[in-house]
Each structure stands twice: as C-alpha cells, then as structure tokens.
Amino acid sequence: MTTFTPFKILPLLFSAAFLLTAGxxxxxxxxxxxxxxxxxxxxTAFLGILLEALPFVLLGALLSSLLRVFVPDExxxxxxxxxxxxxxxxxxxxxxxxxxxxxxxxxxxxxLMHKGMPLYVAIVFILSGPILNPVVYGATLTAxxxxxxxAYTRMGLAFAVAAxxxxxxxxxxxxxxxxxSIRREGxxxxxxxxxxxxxxxxxxxxxxxxxxxxxxxxxxCLLTAGIQTFMNQSSLSAIGDRPLGSxxxxMGLAFAxxxxxxSDAFVASTFLHTFPSGALLAFMVLGPMLDFKNALMLLSLxxxxxxxxxxxxxxxxxxxxxxxxxxxx
Amino acid sequence: MNSSGSIRxxxxxxxxxxxxxALYIGHLVQQDALHYYVAPKLARWIRLCPVPLSLMALSLGxxxxxxxxxxxxxxxxxLPRSLLGSSALYSxxxxxxxxxxxxxxxxxxxxAAAKKGLALSYTAVESGTGASFTAANPYExxxxxxxxxxxxxxxxxxxxxxxxxxxxxxxxxxxxFEGKEISVSGFxxxxxxxxxxxxxxxxxxxxxxxxADATPFxxxxxxxxxxxxxADTWIEVRGKLHVTLHEGVETLQIAPQSITAVAxxxxxxxxxxxxxxxxxxxxxx
Numbered sequence: 001m002t003t004f005t006p007f008k009i010l011p012l013l014f015s016a017a018f019l020l021t022a023g024x025x026x027x028x029x030x031x032x033x034x035x036x037x038x039x040x041x042x043x044t045a046f047l048g049i050l051l052e053a054l055p056f057v058l059l060g061a062l063l064s065s066l067l068r069v070f071v072p073d074e075x076x077x078x079x080x081x082x083x084x085x086x087x088x089x090x091x092x093x094x095x096x097x098x099x100x101x102x103x104x105x106x107x108x109x110x111x112l113m114h115k116g117m118p119l120y121v122a123i124v125f126i127l128s129g130p131i132l133n134p135v136v137y138g139a140t141l142t143a144x145x146x147x148x149x150x151a152y153t154r155m156g157l158a159f160a161v162a163a164x165x166x167x168x169x170x171x172x173x174x175x176x177x178x179x180x181s182i183r184r185e186g187x188x189x190x191x192x193x194x195x196x197x198x199x200x201x202x203x204x205x206x207x208x209x210x211x212x213x214x215x216x217x218x219x220x221c222l223l224t225a226g227i228q229t230f231m232n233q234s235s236l237s238a239i240g241d242r243p244l245g246s247x248x249x250x251m252g253l254a255f256a257x258x259x260x261x262x263s264d265a266f267v268a269s270t271f272l273h274t275f276p277s278g279a280l281l282a283f284m285v286l287g288p289m290l291d292f293k294n295a296l297m298l299l300s301l302x303x304x305x306x307x308x309x310x311x312x313x314x315x316x317x318x319x320x321x322x323x324x325x326x327x328x329x
Numbered sequence: 330m331n332s333s334g335s336i337r338x339x340x341x342x343x344x345x346x347x348x349x350x351a352l353y354i355g356h357l358v359q360q361d362a363l364h365y366y367v368a369p370k371l372a373r374w375i376r377l378c379p380v381p382l383s384l385m386a387l388s389l390g391x392x393x394x395x396x397x398x399x400x401x402x403x404x405x406x407x408l409p410r411s412l413l414g415s416s417a418l419y420s421x422x423x424x425x426x427x428x429x430x431x432x433x434x435x436x437x438x439x440x441a442a443a444k445k446g447l448a449l450s451y452t453a454v455e456s457g458t459g460a461s462f463t464a465a466n467p468y469e470x471x472x473x474x475x476x477x478x479x480x481x482x483x484x485x486x487x488x489x490x491x492x493x494x495x496x497x498x499x500x501x502x503x504x505x506f507e508g509k510e511i512s513v514s515g516f517x518x519x520x521x522x523x524x525x526x527x528x529x530x531x532x533x534x535x536x537x538x539x540x541a542d543a544t545p546f547x548x549x550x551x552x553x554x555x556x557x558x559x560a561d562t563w564i565e566v567r568g569k570l571h572v573t574l575h576e577g578v579e580t581l582q583i584a585p586q587s588i589t590a591v592a593x594x595x596x597x598x599x600x601x602x603x604x605x606x607x608x609x610x611x612x613x614x
Contacts, residue, residue: 040437040440041440041441043428043429043432043435044366044540047428047540048366048367049539051366051539052538055374055375058378058381145472200392203381203388204392207343207347207388207389211343211418225541228444229444230444258541263538263539263542266537270446
C-alpha cells in the first residue's frame with residue numbers, strides 16, 4: 001500500500017520551481033513563438049470546447065450524484081419495461097426528456113446502470129439521447145432549410161441505429177462489461193457520516209464524477225483542438241471524391257471534430273455541394289454517437305473489448321444505414 | 330485504498346482546482362471575454378457554473394479539514410495512488426487554466442479560416458430562379474421576405490445581427506442582386522498562397538455553440554482590387570455586387586469602390602437569428 005503524504009510532493013515542487021524559473025528566463029526572448037496564429041487558434045478552440053461541455057458535465061455529474069444519494073436501488077429498474085422491445089423504445093424516449101449533450105451523458109448513464117438499468121437500454125439511451133431531442137431537430141431544420149427531408153431522415157436513422165444496436169447487444173452480450181471501478185455491491189452504504197450531511201455528500205460525489213470524467217474530457221478537447229488547428233479541411237476533402245470515400249471521409253471528420261450535436265448540422269450544411277446527402281447524414285448521425293471525447297469516456301465506462309465492439313457496431317450501423325437512406329433521399 | 334491523510338490532501342488539491350475553474354469563469358465574465366469562446370445562448374449556462382463549482386470546492390474543503398477519518402473513503406471512486414498518477418491527473422486540469430490565464434483572449438481570424446475553408450454561401454440554396462422574391466418552399470419564406478426588404482434599399486446594409494441570413498438571402502436570389510450596391514464589414518481574409526488563386530474576401534465567423542463549430546462566412550472581393558492592408562484587419566467594404574463563376578460555381582462578388590479600415594467590433598463573431606425578417610424590422614431606424 002502506498003500512501004500519499006504532503007512531504008512526498010516536495011521533490012515535485014523543486015522541479016516545478018526549476019521549470020518556472022527556466023521558463024520565465026527563456027520566454028521573454030521567445031515570445032514571438034507563442035505569438036502566432038496557431039497558438040491563438042488552438043487556445044480558442046480548446047477552451048471553446050471545454051467551456052461548452054462544462055455545464056453539461058456538471059449537470060450530468062450532479063444528476064448522477066442526486067440519484068446516488070436520494071434514489072433507492074432498484075427503483076429505476078421497476079420503471080423500465082421487462083421485455084426488450086418496449087425497453088428499447090423507453091431508452092429512445094428518455095433522450096427526449098433529458099436533452100443533455102453527449103458529454104453529460106456518461107456519468108448519468110453510469111449511475112442509472114448502477115441503479116439497475118439494463119445494459120442494452122443504457123446503450124440505446126447513450127446513442128439516441130444526443131440526437132433524438134427537440135433541440136437538435138430544430139437546429140437541423142434551420143441548417144437545412146431547403147432540404148427538410150434530411151432532418152427527418154437524421155432523426156429516423158438515429159432511432160433505427162440505436163434500436164438495432166440495442167437489440168444486437170441484448171442478444172449477444174451476457175456478462176456485465178462495466179469496468180471494475182464501479183462495484184455493484186457493498187459500496188452503496190449511506191454517507192450520513194460525511195460532514196455537512198446529505199447535501200455535502202451530493203457535492204463530494206459530484207466532484208468525484210467531475211474529476212473522473214474531466215480527465216477524459218480534457219484529453220478529448222486537446223486532441224480535437226489540435227486537429228482543428230492543424231488539419232486542412234479543404235485539402236482533405238479531395239479524399240472524399242470517390243462515391244464511398246465520401247462516406248468514410250465524413251464519418252472520420254465527425255469523429256475527429258467532436259462537435260456538439262446541436263451545431264454539427266450547420267457544419268454539415270457547408271459540405272452540401274461537395275458531398276452526397278447520404279454522407280452528410282452519416283456525419284450527423286455518427287458524430288453525436290461517437291467522437292473523440294465521447295470514445296474516451298466510453299472507454300472509461302466499459303471494458304476495452306466491449307467498448308471496441310460497440311465502436312465497431314456504431315460505425316457499421318451508421319455506414320450501412322446512411323448508404324441505404326441515400327437511395328431514398 | 331488510500332490512507333485518510335492522503336485523501337485529505339487530494340481533497341484540498343481538488344478544492345483548489347475547482348475554485349480556480351470558478352475564478353477563471355468569473356474572470357472571463359468580468360472581462361466580458363466569454364463571447365470569444367461560446368455563443369451567447371450557451372454563455373448563460375456557463376455563467377452559472379461558478380456556483381456549483383465553488384460549492385463543490387467548499388464541501389471538499391470541509392471534508393478535508395473537519396471530516397472524521399472513518400468517513401473518508403475512496404472505495405467507489407479510486408483516487409490515484411502513485412505520485413506520477415496524481416501529478417499527471419492534476420497537471421491535466423491545470424493546463425486549461427494556465428492557457429486561459431496566461432495567453433490573451435483573441436478571436437479566430439484568417440489562420441483558422443484558411444484551415445476550415447471559407448464558406449461562400451449560407452446553407453444549401455439552389456440559386457433563385459423566379460423573377461420576384463418567391464419562396465420555393467416554406468423554409469425559404471423567411472429568406473424571400475428578407476430579400477424583398479433588402480432589394481428596396483439604395484445601399485444594402487449587412488447588419489451583424491443578421492449577417493449570415495443576409496448573405497443567404499442575397500445568394501438565394503443572386504441574379505436579381507446583380508449590380509446592386511452593398512456595404513459590409515468584416516475581417517479581411519486572404520486565400521492561402523499556393524492554392525492556385527490569390528483572392529481576398531470580407532468575412533466573419535458564424536458560431537453556433539462554441540468556437541469548435543465556428544464557420545467562416547464571407548463574400549469574395551473582385552480580383553482586380555488593390556489591397557495593401559494586412560490580413561485580419563477589420564474593414565468596411567462598399568461596392569457593387571456581381572455574379573461570377575468561382576471554381577465552377579456561380580458566386581456573388583463585390584467589386585469594391587472603397588475599402589476602409591475600421592475598429593474591431595466588440596463581438597467578433599456573428600450568430601444565427603431565428604427570425605431574420607423580424608430582426609430586420611427592429612434594426613430599421
């Protein structure tokens with residue numbers, strides 16, 4: 001057992017002090033290095049995504065802690081229909097009630113699963129929640145004024161993909177793929193002993209969740225901001241010239257850009273003349289379900305094998321679905 | 330499992346970080362710099378964040394100082410146990426704070442626009458055909474109404490409140506706006522060298538949610554224009570609209586009569602407007 005005492009941090013402070021001194025001596029001569037477009041763009045994109053996600057992560061963490069402290073175990077599982085198909089429909093509708101951005105979703109879902117929500121319903125909720133809600137529908141309609149059918153198809157495809165994956169998971173996954181960090185039994189003892197009572201317990205859990213999810217969020221934001229700063233979108237779009245290449249390209253772009261589901265329709269609409277509408281659909285359905293920051297958070301929630309299986313299912317289902325939908329469009 | 334002493338230490342560190350985040354948001358609000366990062370409708374929610382953040386910091390601090398050792402337990406959420414793990418975790422959280430406090434707040438400009446690719450038309454508009462401003466479907470009704478209003482102006486003003494909608498309306502009926510006079514301001518964008526074209530445009534970033542989805546929108550300036558101003562200068566352009574072929578697509582261009590440098594506006598980005606025609610009426614003196 002290792003302990004972490006304040007004294008052990010002293011050597012770390014020395015090195016920090018050294019870096020600080022060295023940095024402050026070196027920096028004034030090289031300020032021009034920091035003063036270029038890349039650093040500004042990187043900072044603006046990075047903090048933009050982080051600040052955008054912050055209210056949702058806090059809300060998700062708070063809801064999750066409230067559930068943990070105030071809602072008794074197994075209450076949630078009584079509300080969920082026993083049979084698979086109604087339960088999957090329930091999972092899709094839950095997204096309409098909780099219009100949370102995908103970043104706030106993971107802590108909430110984690111707690112719901114702890115309280116007895118079956119895995120496949122939780123997956124359906126994670127996948128459909130960020131798309132199947134009135135806010136996103138409105139934003140998509142505004143972005144595609146002259147092609148309203150794209151907005152309907154987006155909703156329909158998201159529903160179909162989420163329901164299919166839910167059914168597949170219901171049929172194929174038997175053992176709990178959750179990581180061990182949340183143990184099902186024994187850890188749910190009342191926290192009345194914390195100073196400040198239940199209110200303080202809620203806040204302490206909220207901050208635990210915040211730090212747990214925050215690290216993945218920050219790594220995701222860093223990667224996304226790096227891509228946004230250094231990747232040249234117009235030169236990359238040449239890859240998408242071939243018919244199927246455009247689908248792969250748009251799906252890759254959706255994964256890399258990590259846009260919020262309420263605003264990605266707009267970015268998609270700027271590609272309307274370049275790519276077929278099926279590829280735009282793939283962009284708008286895949287992005288909210290799976291992107292950099294989301295994938296990292298899913299990896300923290302599920303065991304790696306299951307998470308990779310889920311990523312594969314999402315990518316395959318969205319690709320097939322949007323190619324099929326493009327025949328109809 | 331960690332000892333209660335080290336849990337206390339972690340709690341103090343976390344409380345400090347949470348407080349620093351709350352302070353940073355407070356600092357952004359006070360400097361009126363939040364709009365550099367997120368759209369106003371989202372900024373409302375971010376302004377509220379310091380409240381839960383400081384409450385969380387307070388309760389963590391309370392446990393660290395007054396908490397009974399028996400109640401301190403990291404059974405559910407494991408705290409990092411090694412020195413390396415802890416310093417990696419906390420430096421990750423310090424990174425955005427350092428970036429935020431140390432570097433100046435700046436709006437996105439030409440460098441970002443070049444990477445994202447300048448958009449020259451708003452939404453998917455099949456160029457308007459009819460002689461009058463009639464909408465082909467109900468979703469274009471708003472643009473048709475706005476275009477009708479714009480057409481009646483001697484010089485078409487492009488208000489920042491309805492920047493993208495005005496460009497959209499002009500684009501939808503571009504053939505009818507041929508030769509009309511326009512006045513628009515934005516930052517000077519220069520097409521990157523080596524792209525086989527060296528054009529200028531007057532542009533603004535449209536932000537939906539946050540700067541990650543910022544899309545640069547603009548109107549090209551006709552190729553012959555002599556411009557000595559550096560890129561990213563805020564300019565006001567007056568000139569006549571013309572329809573030309575740009576990379577095989579019919580595009581509106583301004584043949585500038587005057588280009589003047591102006592002061593940068595307090596809000597550098599533009600946002601979408603739910604009802605542009607109503608906003609137009611409100612903007613009329």
